[in-house]
Amino acid sequence: MKIAVIGCGYLGAVHAAAMASLGYETIGVDVDEAKIERLRRGEPPFFEPGLPELLRAGVDAGTLRFTTDVAEAAGSDVVFVAVGTPQRAGSDAADLTYVDAAVESLLPHLAAGTLVAGKSTVPVGTAQRLADLIAPTGATLAWNPEFLREGFAVEDTLAPDRLVYGVADGDDAAVAALDAVYARILERGTDRLVVNYATAELVKVSANAFLATKISFINAMAELSESVGADVTQLADAIGLDARIGRRFLNAGLGFGGGCLPKDIRAFQARADELGHGETLGFLREVDRINLRRRDRMVALIERELERVGGDRVAMLGLAFKPNSDDVRDSPALDVSRRLQEGGRVVRAYDPEARETALRVVPGLEIVTSVADAVCGADVLALGTEWQEFRDLDPAALAGITDARVVVDGRNALDAAAWSAAGFRVIGLGRPEVA
Numbered sequence: 001m002k003i004a005v006i007g008c009g010y011l012g013a014v015h016a017a018a019m020a021s022l023g024y025e026t027i028g029v030d031v032d033e034a035k036i037e038r039l040r041r042g043e044p045p046f047f048e049p050g051l052p053e054l055l056r057a058g059v060d061a062g063t064l065r066f067t068t069d070v071a072e073a074a075g076s077d078v079v080f081v082a083v084g085t086p087q088r089a090g091s092d093a094a095d096l097t098y099v100d101a102a103v104e105s106l107l108p109h110l111a112a113g114t115l116v117a118g119k120s121t122v123p124v125g126t127a128q129r130l131a132d133l134i135a136p137t138g139a140t141l142a143w144n145p146e147f148l149r150e151g152f153a154v155e156d157t158l159a160p161d162r163l164v165y166g167v168a169d170g171d172d173a174a175v176a177a178l179d180a181v182y183a184r185i186l187e188r189g190t191d192r193l194v195v196n197y198a199t200a201e202l203v204k205v206s207a208n209a210f211l212a213t214k215i216s217f218i219n220a221m222a223e224l225s226e227s228v229g230a231d232v233t234q235l236a237d238a239i240g241l242d243a244r245i246g247r248r249f250l251n252a253g254l255g256f257g258g259g260c261l262p263k264d265i266r267a268f269q270a271r272a273d274e275l276g277h278g279e280t281l282g283f284l285r286e287v288d289r290i291n292l293r294r295r296d297r298m299v300a301l302i303e304r305e306l307e308r309v310g311g312d313r314v315a316m317l318g319l320a321f322k323p324n325s326d327d328v329r330d331s332p333a334l335d336v337s338r339r340l341q342e343g344g345r346v347v348r349a350y351d352p353e354a355r356e357t358a359l360r361v362v363p364g365l366e367i368v369t370s371v372a373d374a375v376c377g378a379d380v381l382a383l384g385t386e387w388q389e390f391r392d393l394d395p396a397a398l399a400g401i402t403d404a405r406v407v408v409d410g411r412n413a414l415d416a417a418a419w420s421a422a423g424f425r426v427i428g429l430g431r432p433e434v435a
């Protein structure tokens, strides 16, 4: 089987490497020459655990190739479309220009027997429009949304919770083609749901809307906890023990960010507006607002502590939007750092992997290469991303290299008792201060 993957970013590069690891002759296509050049050498253009090994194995075996020439996708059995669908400038809606351009560029290279399988996250209605566009070529379209989590992308691609195929009514050939591609994954008993286009598109955005809502729900509880002296972590533990609720995604803190949840809930709301259902999804605006208010709260807490000690130097631990990733798209930690810096504070940040990506977004930010460098000379410490490296820090050792005696834990991830024993005041989000 021959596979092509159009778009080799966080999703597409992993998908292409995973397809090659399943034994298919795979070609990854991207318009970004520099990215393709790195991928050709077997080097991932971003940090993702497990990807370097997978990529190198495919490239060395000759089953995985990369190109900027979309014509090389011709003759593929399945062409996955994995290009970006970011937020449109000046609007909440999804920018579909990349998806449209990718499909347009494919048209001369499609033929009967080829299945185009969309993986990008798109507004409901997109798949039908694209199916109509490619119909004259004889190729057909399926929508096969992707649920991978950055930081676990390889694992999630090769061992997903479920596979969803959105296909045209009665298109058994599309189902058979996707079943063949995913045969080794399906053999393990993975759930696979065959639905229509609109359902497949909605499955993806509604899953993200649900997750975002769960996070903002607990962050709203954190906001209340702060004013009444409750502890949101204990609250989450208590409600999370109810099997109907569940403890996952109930970690209060600085909120969600990244290249998916924020733009996906905005695009979902924008699409609902277009469809005359704005009110139906109106709560998503509130979910977004609650999320963004946590960043304001973190900035305010750090400012308050700086005032208290009469200093202006902040050590920010973490810049990526989540641990195990170098992705800083809409990163809460980077946003807080930038705002403090714009407010005249001196921020020294450290992140195990997101140095380069963060510098591209906030070029003036001082990003050092170790925790020690970040905390040395700081007045206030702040945790922005819950990397394991930060959870494992020895606060007693840190106390010896910094004069700061307060840490604002934006992820409620530090062992407050241990930090307190080492002489730090620990200020979490939604939790009483531990002195």
Ligand code: NAD
Pocket: 006, 007, 008, 009, 010, 011, 012, 029, 030, 031, 032, 035, 082, 083, 084, 085, 098, 099, 101, 102, 105, 119, 120, 121, 122, 146, 147, 148, 149, 150, 259, 260
């Ligand atoms: P990304 O920005 O990392 O990658 C997109 C890639 O597409 C870029 O390398 C870009 O150069 C390339 N591209 C743009 N136009 C192209 C064209 N015409 N032809 C070929 N390549 C082109 O984005 P991403 O994070 O990989 O996300 C891609 C899609 O997957 C989005 O719709 C996103 O919502 C969805 N998604 C992402 C994740 C995730 O965790 N990153 C998870 C699930 C779904």
